Amino acid sequence: MENEIRQDKIVGSRRPSNYFWSFFLFFGGLGFLLAGISSYFKINLLPFANPTELVFIPQGLVMMFYGTLSLGLSIYIIITVLLDIGSGYNEYNRPENLVKIVRKGFPGKNREILLTYPLPNVRAIGIKITEGLNPTTSLYLCLKDKRNIPLSPVQEPTAISKLEEEAADLAKFLDLKLENL
Structure with a gap:
């Protein structure tokens, strides 16, 4: 389990x-x-x-x-x-067929941000790499309704090889395909 x-x-x-x-x-x-x-x-x-x-x-x-x-x-x-704004976790639950994205926000009624998506609504795991003056590398959850939900935190750019390895591992775990955004 x-x-x-x-x-x-x-x-x-x-x-x-x-x-x-x-x-x-x-x-x-x-x-x-x-x-x-x-x-x-x-x-x-x-x-x-x-x-x-x-x-x-x-x-x-x-x-x-x-x-x-x-x-x-x-x-x-x-x-x-x-x-600790922005901290949290991504949970991929195959028995329940759910992806949960949990983050901390600013104090108030929406302090805990919880997004849940059924796995059948997920199309792929996406990778977005932008180069230039402000290079970024990001991992996305691509839904069938064309929305892209960011999975990686806002941070200094990570190595492309590390991001690709992480994306391939997650796609294999969820039995999804990889996409380049």
Whole structure:
């Protein structure tokens, strides 16, 4: 029975890149905000620079704006990391003939996102590879009604060979064909 159910874990927003960007944006934004406040009050709040020499309008005001924006963005990223938005799993259940896609969303009545699809409604497993400045590799569940449901998380691009191997393994498990999207 355990070979009849497959569950693939999905990493949400708790990725190393989000930790890096939240740290970088928080301290960078804090520096800009303190520089802007220092230029307004003519009191040096930064130990490594002297922003009191800046003219408040426009330089100090712009630094405060960028600092506030950066702090807001870092707080948003920290909240998504703490709530682990986007994490979950994909479950492929052959005895019940179901595919379940479970993800965590933002707090509220729809915190848990659950999508279920009967296996007879699934046409194929699709692979989409886009190259260029922003390369992406994605795995999709292709339904008979022409919808493509993403199975892979939003992340840094994975190796094409790894994605193809994963897709072939899943298609073999579900007894479906592979498609190039």
